[in-house]
Amino acid sequence: MSDTPLLSISDLAVDLGHGIRSTRVLHGVDLVVDRGRTIGIVGESGSGKSTLAKTIVGLHRVATGSVVFDGIELASAPRAVLGSVRRRVQYIPQDPFSSLDPRRTIGQTLAEAIDPRGASLRRHRARIVEALASVALGPDAVDRYPHEFSGGQRQRIAIARALVVDPDVIVADEITSALDVSTQAEILQLLGRLRDDHGLTMLFISHNLAVVEELCDEVVVLLHGRIVEQGPIEEVFADPRDDYTRRLLESVPGGAAFDISAPVVTAAVRTVAVGRKRPRRR
Missing domain, CATH: 1.10.8 (Helicase, Ruva Protein; domain 3)
Structure with a gap:
């Protein structure tokens, strides 16, 4: 297996809109995704999560910076190569x-x-x-x-x-947010199994920190289009360095399932652990 990261994002900025009405939504985003890893991307509505996801898959254009997939710089890749990468x-x-x-x-x-x-x-x-x-x-x-x-x-x-x-890569953008709790658990169990069976690399965008904690290896926290914290899931959840991350994790007393947008039943979402045992935060 190559030592080259499967996905490497450097100093990424993305603008949405046109002309004088354009708005910079992502600012200087740096992210490295190694093969076979599952990265959780969290943040409140408007933080830039979906914009980042759609930029990675080519639905939004890069204003500045770079997105490199398996050694290929996407902005300068020939159309034939770009089609294969997509x-x-x-x-x-x-x-x-x-x-x-x-x-x-x-x-x-x-x-x-x-x-x-x-x-x-x-x-x-x-x-x-x-x-x-x-x-x-x-x-x-x-x-x-x-x-x-x-x-x-x-x-x-x-x-x-x-x-x-x-x-090689699945980008899942809030795929359970419109589903009831039991259906959420089923979809997440399915996604975890398919990831392991197919050896997929995954970016998982979610409001739900309980799900991210169980499903992901690493977490990226976005605020106003900037990454304010990232790292291994155990380290970030056990000892958050940024005040915003700390506020997110402390928002629910006792470390119960946290969802920025809606309540979730902890017992249901934690069925997606797919055999991974992590120390619980206290």
């Missing part, structure tokens, strides 16, 4: 329903992910069925439409669409 970095959105074409069956959507230029459901059906089976959906899902599925099932479909192209 397939290796897959994005799972917060709202899978809006990202699924209501006029296409699930099979057609996954076939297009496999081969955007010549999507053939007949040619790729076996591969699509296998991808759906990996997220606990049966072969009948291939010929059904997005509106026929529940929110949790649609999130599974979004995960299957990401996995069907055999990516």
Whole structure:
């Protein structure tokens, strides 16, 4: 395995909007993601989490700085190389329903992910069925439409669409925030299993620090578009250095499950530990 970090971000700045209405959303972000690691990115709404996620997968342009994937500087990469890289970095959105074409069956959507230029459901059906089976959906899902599925099932479909192209990196952007607690736990258990089975590198964006503590190896804390703290999960949670991180962790008495945006049942989200035992913060 190469010693080169799979993803390296240096002095990254991102502007949203156009002309005089543009706003700098990310400021001087530095981040190194090693292969096989799961990085949690946390912060309150408006901190820049989703902007960072979308910049990594190419949905936002870099204003200054660099994003290097597996040794390739994305801003200067030839289009053919960039297309190949983009397939290796897959994005799972917060709202899978809006990202699924209501006029296409699930099979057609996954076939297009496999081969955007010549999507053939007949040619790729076996591969699509296998991808759906990996997220606990049966072969009948291939010929059904997005509106026929529940929110949790649609999130599974979004995960299957990401996995069907055999990516190296998954960027999961608040993928459980719209789900009920029991469905959250199911999706997180699934994500943890798939990460381990496929050897995936993952960036996991979340409001929920309890989930981040269980699922992630490292954590990055964003505030107003800047990283204020980052490091191994055990170190940051046990001894936060930044006042903002400390306030986040101390917001719930007794170290209960913390969610910046909504309450979560601790017992449910902690079922995603997937065998990892970490010392609990006190």
